[in-house]
Each structure stands twice: as structure tokens, then as C-alpha cells.
Amino acid sequence: MILISGGGSNMAAIVRAAEREQWARRLDARVAAVISNKADAAGIALAQAQGIATDVVAHQHHPNREAFDAALADAIDAHAPALVVLAGFMRILTPGFVARYEGRLLNIHPSLLPAFPGLHTHRRAIEAGCKVAGLTVHQVTVELDHGPILAQAVVPILPEDTPETLAARVLSQEHRVYPRAIADWLSQTS
Ligand SMILES: Nc1nc2c(c(=O)[nH]1)N[C@@H](CN(C=O)c1ccc(C(=O)N[C@@H](CCC(=O)O)C(=O)O)cc1)CN2
Numbered sequence: 415m416i417l418i419s420g421g422g423s424n425m426a427a428i429v430r431a432a433e434r435e436q437w438a439r440r441l442d443a444r445v446a447a448v449i450s451n452k453a454d455a456a457g458i459a460l461a462q463a464q465g466i467a468t469d470v471v472a473h474q475h476h477p478n479r480e481a482f483d484a485a486l487a488d489a490i491d492a493h494a495p496a497l498v499v500l501a502g503f504m505r506i507l508t509p510g511f512v513a514r515y516e517g518r519l520l521n522i523h524p525s526l527l528p529a530f531p532g533l534h535t536h537r538r539a540i541e542a543g544c545k546v547a548g549l550t551v552h553q554v555t556v557e558l559d560h561g562p563i564l565a566q567a568v569v570p571i572l573p574e575d576t577p578e579t580l581a582a583r584v585l586s587q588e589h590r591v592y593p594r595a596i597a598d599w600l601s602q603t604s
Pocket residue numbers: 500503504505506507508509512521522523524531532533553554555556557558559560561
């Protein structure tokens with residue numbers, strides 16, 4: 415399994431779950447590498463501390479999306495993963511990249527899809543007057559945030575919520591749901 419990490423908190427939750435729940439023994443699965451488009455991503459530092467292979471493919475170093483995605487795919491394929499997991503990864507992936515991994519490419523999105531695909535989900539939910547928010551684990555397809563849903567979790571939106579307080583409440587549920595959804599995927603496909 416490969417983790418494509420943006421910030422790092424979901425990647426950290428997955429690495430901890432893999433160790434705590436003994437995925438290597440129970441699921442014959444391990445985190446083969448953590449790859450990020452940001453050299454300073456917390457997920458890179460944590461992976462290195464855990465002795466997990468890491469790589470950085472900076473999108474700024476490539477002339478266009480296709481070139482970045484091709485370099486990212488080369489870094490991924492060096493590990494021949496069964497599963498590619500996006501965790502806080504903030505780049506829209508090209509059709510060529512998606513076609514290469516579709517069916518074994520997962521993402522976690524901080525809203526209850528199909529509501530609020532894209533960015534700034536918490537602000538949009540508050541501004542829309544929603545009473546609940548949440549997260550969605552889904553398969554990545556060419557159409558942004560529209561792939562088959564694997565798992566969701568709901569949290570309340572409180573009257574005093576800001577996008578930041580809501581984000582923190584959703585994130586705590588992401589760390590619980592994503593590792594479980596990945597473990598379920600691994601057990602169902604092994
Ligand atoms: N083809 C697909 N690519 C990606 C998907 C997907 O379903 N299909 N999921 C996203 C993850 N994501 C939300 O969960 C998401 C990531 C990035 C963006 C976006 O607008 N990115 C901008 C840059 C934003 C930034 O750098 O801060 C961009 O790429 O121009 C929207 C949604 C992962 N990719």
C-alpha cells in the first residue's frame with residue numbers, strides 16, 4: 415500500500431492503525447511508502463521516523479499536470495502497490511493517472527458527498543445553513559469527488575461553529591473512519 419500524503423494527520427492515523435491492528439499479520443499489508451508533493455509535509459517526517467520509505471514529487475518542478483502525474487506514477491510504481499491512498503492530497507489528478515490506478519485508488523473528502531465536492535467544504539456547509547457535516551471515503555475517479563463511496567461519518571454543526579472548529583470535529587472522525595475503511599478494502603480484496 416502507498417500513501418500519498420498532503421499534510422499528514424490522516425497518514426499518521428493510517429500508519430498507527432497498521433501497526434496497532436497488525437495489518438502485516440492479519441491483512442498481509444504494509445505501508446510501503448509515503449509520497450508527497452510537499453517536502454515539508456508532516457507525513458514525510460513521520461514516515462521517515464517510522465522507517466517507512468518516502469519520496470517527494472513537487473508539482474512545481476513539472477511544466478504541467480500530466481508531467482507531474484507521470485512523475486508521481488513512476489514514484490508509486492517503484493513500490494508496485496496493491497492500493498494507493500490519498501490523504502490530504504490537494505491536487506486534481508489527470509485522467510491518465512486515474513486510469514492507471516482506478517479501482518485501487520482511495521481518497522478521503524471532508525464533506526458528505528455528493529454535497530460540497532471540491533475545496534472549502536466546511537465554510538460552504540456552514541454558509542448553507544447545514545445542521546450536519548462529515549466525511550466521505552471514496553474511490554477516486556476522473557470526475558472530482560464523485561467516485562463510489564466506501565464509508566461516511568456524520569458530525570453535528572453547532573451554532574457557534576467556525577470552519578476551523580468544524581474542521582477539527584470532522585478530522586477526528588476521519589482518523590477513526592479512514593483506517594477502518596482501508597482495512598475493510600484490504601480484507602475484501604486480498
Ligand atoms: N481526478 C481526481 N483527482 C482528485 C480527486 C478525485 O476525486 N478525482 N480527489 C481529490 C481530493 N480533493 C478533495 O477531496 C481535492 C483536491 C484538490 C482540489 C483542488 O481544487 N486542487 C487545486 C489546487 C488546490 C491547492 O493546491 O490548494 C488544483 O489541483 O488545481 C479539489 C479537491 C484529489 N484529486
